[in-house]
Amino acid sequence: MTILDRNCVVDSGPEGKPPLVFVHGYGCDQTMWRRVTPSFERVVTYDLTGMGRSDLSAYDFRKYAELQAHADDLLQIIGALELSDVTLVGHSIGASIAVLAANRAPDRIARTVLVSPTPSFLDHPERGYRGGFSRKDLEGLIDLLQENHLGWSAQMAPTVAGQPADGSAAVELTQSFCRTDPEIAAHFGRVTFFADCIDDMAGAARPALILHCDDDALVPMQVAEWMQRHVPGATLKVLRATGHCPHMTVPDDVVAAMQEYLRQAA
Amino acid sequence: MTAEGVGPRDRVAADLVHDAPCGIAVTDPDGRLQYVNSTLERWLGREATELLSLRLTDLFTPALRLFYETHMAPMMRLQGHVREISCRLQVAGGPPRPVLLSGVGRFDAAGAATRFDYTIFDARERHRYEEELRNATREADELAAIVRSSPNAILRTDPAGRITNWNPGAERQFGHPASSVLERAVADVIPFEGMTDWFRQARDARAETTFEARYATGSEFEVTLAPIFRRDQPHARPDWSVVLRDVTERKAAERRLEVMVGEMRHRVNNVLTMVSGIARQTLPVDHGQVFIARLQALAQANDALSRSEWTGAGLRQLLDFAKREAGGGDRFRYAAPDIELSARQATALSMALHEMVTNALKYGALSRPAGQVEVRCDWEGQGPERRLRIGWVECGGPEVSPPTREGFGTRMIRLVLGMDLGGEVRFDYPREGFRCQIVLIPGDRSSG
Numbered sequence: 001m002t003i004l005d006r007n008c009v010v011d012s013g014p015e016g017k018p019p020l021v022f023v024h025g026y027g028c029d030q031t032m033w034r035r036v037t038p039s040f041e042r043v044v045t046y047d048l049t050g051m052g053r054s055d056l057s058a059y060d061f062r063k064y065a066e067l068q069a070h071a072d073d074l075l076q077i078i079g080a081l082e083l084s085d086v087t088l089v090g091h092s093i094g095a096s097i098a099v100l101a102a103n104r105a106p107d108r109i110a111r112t113v114l115v116s117p118t119p120s121f122l123d124h125p126e127r128g129y130r131g132g133f134s135r136k137d138l139e140g141l142i143d144l145l146q147e148n149h150l151g152w153s154a155q156m157a158p159t160v161a162g163q164p165a166d167g168s169a170a171v172e173l174t175q176s177f178c179r180t181d182p183e184i185a186a187h188f189g190r191v192t193f194f195a196d197c198i199d200d201m202a203g204a205a206r207p208a209l210i211l212h213c214d215d216d217a218l219v220p221m222q223v224a225e226w227m228q229r230h231v232p233g234a235t236l237k238v239l240r241a242t243g244h245c246p247h248m249t250v251p252d253d254v255v256a257a258m259q260e261y262l263r264q265a266a
Numbered sequence: 267m268t269a270e271g272v273g274p275r276d277r278v279a280a281d282l283v284h285d286a287p288c289g290i291a292v293t294d295p296d297g298r299l300q301y302v303n304s305t306l307e308r309w310l311g312r313e314a315t316e317l318l319s320l321r322l323t324d325l326f327t328p329a330l331r332l333f334y335e336t337h338m339a340p341m342m343r344l345q346g347h348v349r350e351i352s353c354r355l356q357v358a359g360g361p362p363r364p365v366l367l368s369g370v371g372r373f374d375a376a377g378a379a380t381r382f383d384y385t386i387f388d389a390r391e392r393h394r395y396e397e398e399l400r401n402a403t404r405e406a407d408e409l410a411a412i413v414r415s416s417p418n419a420i421l422r423t424d425p426a427g428r429i430t431n432w433n434p435g436a437e438r439q440f441g442h443p444a445s446s447v448l449e450r451a452v453a454d455v456i457p458f459e460g461m462t463d464w465f466r467q468a469r470d471a472r473a474e475t476t477f478e479a480r481y482a483t484g485s486e487f488e489v490t491l492a493p494i495f496r497r498d499q500p501h502a503r504p505d506w507s508v509v510l511r512d513v514t515e516r517k518a519a520e521r522r523l524e525v526m527v528g529e530m531r532h533r534v535n536n537v538l539t540m541v542s543g544i545a546r547q548t549l550p551v552d553h554g555q556v557f558i559a560r561l562q563a564l565a566q567a568n569d570a571l572s573r574s575e576w577t578g579a580g581l582r583q584l585l586d587f588a589k590r591e592a593g594g595g596d597r598f599r600y601a602a603p604d605i606e607l608s609a610r611q612a613t614a615l616s617m618a619l620h621e622m623v624t625n626a627l628k629y630g631a632l633s634r635p636a637g638q639v640e641v642r643c644d645w646e647g648q649g650p651e652r653r654l655r656i657g658w659v660e661c662g663g664p665e666v667s668p669p670t671r672e673g674f675g676t677r678m679i680r681l682v683l684g685m686d687l688g689g690e691v692r693f694d695y696p697r698e699g700f701r702c703q704i705v706l707i708p709g710d711r712s713s714g
Contacts, residue, residue, distance in 0.1 A: 027337030031344055092336065121332070133328060140329030146400065147352045148333075193332065215296075217323050218335045242296035244335035248343045249295070249379075 001055060003076050008053040011081060013042035018110075019083045023074060024048065025092030025116075026192040027180075032091070035251035039259070044081065048094070049073055050184040059184050067093070067195050071100035078108055087262065089113040091247060092218075093192040099204050100197070106205040111265055113209045113258055116244050117227060118219045119201040121193050129198060132220045138193045145186045207233030209261040211254060213241040235261065289365070289386035295379040297321045297339075306386060309365075311358035322384065325355045327362055338369070342382060346371045352389065352396070364393035419487075419510040422494065425503035427452050427465040439485075439512060452508060457482060464489070469506065478513065485514045531572040538565045556624070563587070563620030567613050579612035581605050581654075581708075585641060588619040592639060597632055598623075602643035605654070605708055614682040615704075621675040622658060622702060630700050631663030638662050646705070654708050660699035668695040 003009070010030065013019075019042040022033045029052025030045040037043045048070055050059035063069045074097060078086060086109045090098030095117035102109040120131045122138060180188075208231055212224035228236040237257045241250045283290055289306030293299055302310075302317045310317070310325065323331050330353045338348045347370040354362035366387045372380045413420050419436035423429055429452050432444040440456060447455045453465040458479035461467070468475040468491045476490045488511045493504035538561055545557045566587050570579040584607070585600045592598035607615065623632070623639075631637030642657045669676075676693065679702075683689045689706035 025336065027333070028340045028344075032340050133332070137328035137332070140327060141332045144329050144333050144353060147396070216335075217331050243339055245340055245343075248340055 003073065003080055006055045006058050007046045007049060007073060007077060009044065009046040009077055009081075011044045012037075013040070015042065017042040018085045018087065019044055019081075020087045020089055020113075021045075021074070021078065021083070023088065023090040023094035023098050024051070025090075025094045026188060027185075029053070032245065032248060033089075036247045036254055036258075039255040044077070044083070046077060048097075048188075050188055051180060056181050056184065059181075059187075061187055064188070065191060067096060067191060067197070068100055070097045071104060074098070074101045075105050075108075078105070084108050085110050087111050087113060089115065089258070090117070091115040092117065092244065093195060096195060096197040096200070099200055099208070102206040103200060103204065109206055111207050111209070112204075113211065113261065114227075115211045115247055115254065116213060116216060116219055117201075117210060118223050119198040119226070120196045121218070122196070124196070124198065127198065129226065130220070130222060132218070132223065133193075141193055142186060142190055145189045146182075148182075201227065202230045202232075204231045204233070207265075208235070209258065210234055210236045211246060211257055212236065212238050213243060213246050213249075214238050215240075215242040216244050218244045237261075288388070289384075291322060291384045291386065293322050293382045293384070295381065297323055297382070300381065309357065309363055309386075309388070310355060311360060322382075327354055327356060330354065342369055342371045343379060346373070352393070355386070364389045366392070418512075419508075421452065421508045421510075423452050423465070423506045423508060425505060427469065427506070429455060430505070436510070439510065440481075456510070458487075465491075465506075465508075478517070485512055486517045487511060488513045527572070531568075534568055534572075535565070538568070559624065560617070560620060563591075563616055564613070567616035570616075571609050571612055578606045578608050579616075581607055581615075581643060584612060584616045584619060585643075587616060588623050588641075591620065591623045592626070592632055597637070598639045598641075600641040600643070602641070602656075603645065603654075607708055611687055611706065611708065614687055617682055618679045618704070621679055625673075625675050626660055626663070626700070629664075630666075631660035634663050636662045652707070653705050656704040656706075658700075658702040658704075660701070663699055665697050666695050666700055667697075 004011075008030070020040050021044040022030065022037065024030050024032050024045075024047070029047045031052075033045055037045060047054040050056060050064065074088075078101075084107075088098035088102060088109055088111075090096070090112065092115070095112070095114035096119070098112045098114065099117075102112050118131060120129065121133045122131050123129070123134060124131070208227075210224065210227050210231070212219065212221075212227075214221070224236060224238065228234050239246050239250060239253050239257070241253065243249050247254045284303050284305075286303060286305055289309055290301070290303040291299060291306055292301040298321050299318050302314055304314075307314055307317065323334055326334060333351075333353070338351060341348045347368070349368045351367045352364070353367055354364050357363050366389045367384060368386075369382055369384045371382050374380050413433050413435075416433065416435045417438070419439040420433045421429055421436055422431035428449050429447050430449075432442075432447050436447075437443055442455065451465070453461075453463045458464050458481060461479055464477075464479065468477065468489075472493070474490065474492045476488065478486060478488050480486050490509045490511075492507045492509075494507055495504045496502060542558050542561055545554050545561070548554075549557060567579065567584065570583055570587075581602050582600075582604060585602055589595060589598040589600065626632040626637070626639055631639055638661055640659045640661070642659075644655050644657075646653050646655045680691055683691050683704055683706070687706050689704055692703045694701040694703075
């Protein structure tokens with residue numbers, strides 16, 4: 001199995017154009033980009049190993065205990081497609097993965113677009129950094145992920161009021177989004193929410209557009225300001241939006257900000 | 267449609283929503299609460315007017331907020347719903363309330379979200395049950411990991427001895443994969459030399475059984491069978507857990523040790539015989555006899571010990587040696603419990619008894635035809651404080667007076683019993699006969 005099959009890589013658009021590679025965040029898969037990608041020409045999307053429709057058997061728990069393993073996958077995909085002058089677009093922990101990859105291969109990657117990024121969800125008072133969450137909050141999340149083991153199979157049967165009555169279609173629909181094996185979900189959750197990329201962000205090898213929602217319950221404004229101050233060559237664009245996923249809630253604003261940034265870069 | 271007598275359809279629907287046996291909340295696309303029913307107000311301990319200025323995520327714990335933003339919110343937009351999320355809501359002035367939360371999104375023709383509807387079910391009972399289930403699963407996983415990673419062969423059989431479970435340790439020990447042994451009789455899969463149906467023999471004992479046996483390859487195993495009684499079938503015959511530990515190396519070491527002990531016993535006897543010979547030829551006759559007698563006492567104790575493979579000797583056995591030296595039951599009587607002394611205690615005590623008998627024969631009660639020695643051994647105290655008191659009383663001998671100086675025998679008794687064993691020794695010299703009292707803790711601290 002090639003890495004393109006393993007990570008369910010979708011490469012669309014004319015080959016000659018400068019490519020955008022999209023990296024999704026925790027708890028979902030590449031479908032979360034579907035309202036943004038149609039606005040660009042050469043687009044590559046994929047599922048992180050262990051997520052979505054990727055080959056779950058490839059998720060080696062020891063290897064993927066390090067976020068860098070996901071960045072190495074990303075570089076392998078870029079290598080397999082022989083991409084250069086790449087714009088990496090990453091959401092949340094996907095943004096951290098994009099920065100790790102760009103730091104390792106700055107020759108292939110021209111810039112990054114970081115959607116709702118955070119160097120660390122966890123507070124690090126000793127380093128003057130406040131991510132917004134205490135260790136206890138994050139442990140609570142891991143418990144929640146384990147509790148929803150049982151809920152996971154329930155996700156497979158979407159007989160909720162307001163859903164199409166056609167059972168088979170509904171099942172297919174449910175299974176196609178944000179699939180996660182419960183053990184992998186808990187493991188990747190721990191890797192994600194306890195990740196510390198403060199030094200990697202501060203040492204970013206490539207310029208970044210930072211898109212931040214002004215009303216994000218996960219990433220407080222002070223984190224966006226930290227990013228602007230510490231990430232070399234950072235451009236901060238604050239979107240008037242609620243939540244952590246502007247590419248889903250205000251996709252037009254995200255597209256506009258990205259297009260303007262890419263125009264200026266070109 | 268409503269049946270007659272229930273009331274107008276709209277009113278029934280309104281009542282149903284408001285007082286439903288579940289919480290109901292509606293938010294705008296940004297998650298701001300637009301409606302909460304009275305059930306949810308009651309559960310949260312907050313008024314609707316207060317709640318309507320909040321967002322749904324304000325009711326969440328920080329952990330749930332993370333889960334909502336990263337998983338639930340994208341799911342609501344991608345697939346239009348989330349279902350049965352197990353979580354907790356923050357309650358005014360109370361502990362968080364376990365609930366199951368389902369949500370469904372409403373979208374306009376262009377696919378933009380217009381509102382989100384949530385139904386929230388009380389999950390306190392279910393939560394407790396699931397918690398127990400999770401704990402049980404965790405515990406089972408841990409035990410399974412122990413069995414999986416054990417180097418011992420661990421298997422389970424049905425009541426008839428057919429293998430139902432076979433761990434990787436068994437696979438390594440006997441070279442059969444689980445698939446090829448399941449359902450087969452354990453005694454056929456693992457035959458032991460000279461035992462036709464070891465499973466039946468052990469099973470018929472109907473209790474935990476341990477034995478050692480030699481496998482075809484020459485490996486030796488310690489086999490433990492234990493019944494597994496099933497709680498759901500109290501009257502059924504039990505399954506069996508079978509644990510096989512490879513003891514080939516231990517058994518080889520034991521055999522080497524046995525040979526060495528035999529060899530050592532032989533050598534010690536030779537040395538003692540040789541030393542006796544040297545003494546006989548070197549020392550003046552009277553001194554030589556005393557020395558040889560002492561050496562014999564040592565040899566006797568040594569012999570008793572080597573017969574028990576140096577694990578120890580019986581107190582009564584030592585007293586019997588002393589009785590023989592003293593001239594038999596007319597002269598020497600004893601009463602003692604049947605206890606084992608450690609090798610070191612036995613050696614020391616046999617030397618001490620020899621000294622005291624020799625002394626009594628020469629100067630004490632046994633130097634007169636009517637003189638006697640009586641020894642009483644009694645337990646004293648309880649538990650770890652329990653000690654053995656040995657009393658030596660002479661009578662019918664010549665009148666006794668305290669010695670002006672301590673002889674070699676007395677010094678030796680003090681030395682071997684006091685210093686070597688941590689025992690207490692006391693000598694008394696009443697006129698009617700010499701007395702000695704020894705207190706020691708049998709088997710303790712002297713086993714080396």
